[in-house]
Amino acid sequence: MxxxxxxxxxxxxxxxxxxxxxxxxxxxxxxxxxxxxxxxxxxxxxxxxxxxxxxxxxxxxxxxxxxxxxxxxxxxxxxxxxxxxxxxxxxxxxxxxxSLGGAPRVELLAGGVAVVELAPMLFPLEWAAEPLGAALTLASRAQALIVDLRTNRGGDPDTVAFVCSYLLDERTHLNTMHWRRGERSEQSWSLPHVPGARFGGSKPLYVLTSNDSFSAAEELAYDLQQLGRALIVGERTRGGAHPxxxxxxxxxxxxxxxVGRAVNPLSSTNWEGTGVQPDIACAAADAADRAHAHALTQLAS
Known part of the structure; x- marks a missing residue:
């Protein structure tokens, strides 16, 4: 219409x-x-x-x-x-x-590798905490984890921090938002405690991206990449860093x-205009298979 x-x-x-x-x-x-x-x-x-x-x-x-x-x-x-x-x-x-609250797929692949798809967006945390916490807790026992953001178009920065909290071992500074109003800034940190079980900060972690991954989905990939916590697999993202x-x-x-701009504490910049550059570049359609194969190799070694 x-x-x-x-x-x-x-x-x-x-x-x-x-x-x-x-x-x-x-x-x-x-x-x-x-x-x-x-x-x-x-x-x-x-x-x-x-x-x-x-x-x-x-x-x-x-x-x-x-x-x-x-x-x-x-x-x-x-x-x-x-x-x-x-x-x-x-x-x-x-x-x-x-979309089952933004976690439409949780799957266990061969070799103990789990996939959690977060789509179509990272919904406001007051809505999404329960379904995302359940999905990530379910995947916490996997030997390696693939987080699929290929069709994720963005969402809530607080939800980014919530997801990161399941993928790290300790409270970590993720990002700082600088707002126009009052020239103030606001830091984003992972949580010291989460409902359910953490996947943690040591097992192999992969994030799948595409040219459609945008905004808060890019922040999730970028934060984990800058921390050295995850390998990004797929295509360069769209490049939108402004809430x-x-x-x-x-x-x-x-x-x-x-109304704001993101500044990463490690890179002192963000992904605006450039997108998040994958560590393993491939077509988005091939990203899941590439990540799974890499994970199996890592686990075998």
């Missing part, structure tokens, strides 16, 4: 530009992008019939200055609430209910604006 009625783009562009200037984590970029949107509006670039086409055009312009893939005008086929973040939250809840918030700017359109 798409929206075919003629719409007035000016209110959408004006509100999106206002949100950019007020909230975008890079103030020096926000004015450039807002000015670009207004120039494009004045030139008639957004005189289109439907909100879906407007979303596509505006998103391309939003990302054209610095390539920030979290900076988007998202189209929603069904009308969404005007409450901040409601559009994404409604869709997220539907995905949570149909964002969403505002409804039209019944079918949501502006998502990054």
């Amino acid at each position: 798409t929206t075919s009625a003629k719409l007035a783009p000016a209110p959408v562009i004006d509100e999106t530009a206002r949100l950019l200037i007020e909230h975008y984590v890079f103030p020096e970029i926000s004015q450039q992008v807002a000015d670009l949107l207004q120039r494009r509006l004045a030139g008639g670039a957004y005189d289109v019939d439907g909100s879906e086409e407007l979303a596509r055009l505006v998103t391309a312009d939003l990302q054209s200055v610095n390539g920030d893939r979290h900076l988007r005008l998202k189209h929603h086929a069904d009308p969404v609430s005007a409450e901040q973040g409601a559009a994404s939250m409604e869709a997220m809840r539907r995905d949570f209910d149909t 964002c918030k969403g505002w409804t700017v039209h019944p079918h359109l949501e502006a998502t604006v990054p």
